[in-house]
Amino acid sequence: MLWIPDIIIQEDASDSGSVIKGPHLTLNSSGWVFSKAQQRLTYTCQLNLVKFPFDTQSCNITFTSMSSDVHTMKLGTLTNDTALTALSELIMITKGEWSLRSMEVVRDRTTNGTKSYLIYMITLERKPMLYVVNFIIPLSYLLVLDLASFFISQSSGEKLSFKVTILLSISVLLLILQDMLPSTEDSLPWIATYCVAIFALVGISVLEAMLVSFLTELGHQCGKKAKGSENAREDIQLEEDFHKEPSGDEERGKVTPEKTYMPLDWPVAHDLLKRILDEVKAARLQAGSKDKDKNERGCCKSLALTVDYVFFFLYLITVVLFLMIVYVSWIKTGF
Template structure:
């Protein structure tokens, strides 16, 4: 047992001999950096030894989600992680002097922080979460992270909606420092930022991130330096195709098919009006989605208005054709009545008048000859009217009906050609 006791004693001596000293603790390092007490110089002044030297601030932005794109208010809501890196020339040390310490976390309020903000930011202050500590490296490089539910303004181009691709800028710049005081740059390149964002992105909604682009603008003695992150994202159009484009195309096909409905049944006009009302409902839904500030109508709005216009013209044409057919029937009925009236009068006169020389002839048989003659005359009159009606049906001009049929045929051809050309134009513009 004596060897074990000896080893235990040596271990206790070793532990006691390796007690932390001021050179191997964070406290000693912070004391060396003069960060154990409040130092107003470190928080108030830009940390450079030569004031003519600009401070380089490196910005990296990662997208963890595209939450919402509001077309009416022209805003984009994203979940972003922003990493800012700059150098403090007064906070550096040699790691070998402090037992190899190569990184230390210090409070955010104890050092100077660049006043870099986002110009397009429209979110409230509660949506920004700054890390309470900063990471400090031996060379004096400070690194801070910010997590933000960013709502930024973006000029959306909805001309090709819903097959549109949007490019939104997120611009970083200093609010109080010019380009000779603070310069902006990026630590990671745009391809790496895009790949990391696509890998860790949680949600994209109806949008798909294509790429992140970085643009630098050098500042002047008056203007601040600018760093622009351009987000290029493409909309997923499947939902809008199912809700708008396919139903409108189906309504057009139904309207074309309605030309084969017989006008005599009276269902053609009511069917076309129903189709027109259905298109107006889709127009009201589209109005709530798209902004009213567009100078030019988006393609889907042109599509809806064009379909509404051609179906509306089709309804007017159906009303005109129905009117002409009814007018033709009314004119034929009036002519038939006008032609039948003299015959009726003549038959009645013949029925009640006696023929010449009736006094010299023998009297009719004693079986009520007046009633028998009246029946014969009525039968003759009925047969004559029926023959005349058939003659009029076969030989009447029917000018208005032929005019209605000609109008319907010409309009159908023009309707089909114009609708096909319009849909082809939309497909070419969209695709």
């Protein structure tokens, strides 16, 4: 009979059906006996996802005996850490989104002098390129598009709808992020902070576009009312001048021809004066066309332009500072 030690893995969460023991033993001339077993291991590991997807995780695989104490059985390894890491990389079939960074061994560690523990400290590094291409870069691109939307003319009416479209696109990416991250994480990951911050910045930009649109429309309404009132006053004044009746002395014919301001042929002179005054009115309107935009703009439109310019510069500074902080604190540490 051959005694095989009862070695277990403490972090093992797989069933017993995943273990396949080799049917043969190897015995060499020095007295060493080798027994082989294959196991698909499912084990628990506490992950720190603060820097996801630029995170590096360290997990332990602990070997110990169920019944034997440290005096009966002492666990150890035949190879050093470097050889073990190289061998593990060689025989790994599927790596998925992880790459093996290192594997360290803590030899013969005991707890209260009762049992011997052999601990493999495995360091895994996530491959972030998939998340960068599908998630981080599109969010940055949407933020740049929101900055570029400030150059869209407010009079076109497409600026606000364009910003709302960007906000809806970010909302779709937030739904994808919900499926990526586990809900049991205590601290907020950097990628969630990144998404929420961009969503908040674009949301504030949409509110600013609504305010500017309201002020611009209010300025147009005020300009139209002021222009209509001015034209009405001018028309009334001209009508009073044209249709002003002669005085009592003129009706009685007591005014001498030398002191009469109107020609003797009154209907023809009236038409002539009306044409002259129409030409004067047209010339006056043409001379004031240079200041038309300024008069229509009014105080509301000037305020809208000031708010738009000031907000753009503050928004640009905030975005640049935010991207710098994200790069230094999150992305740079992952490469």
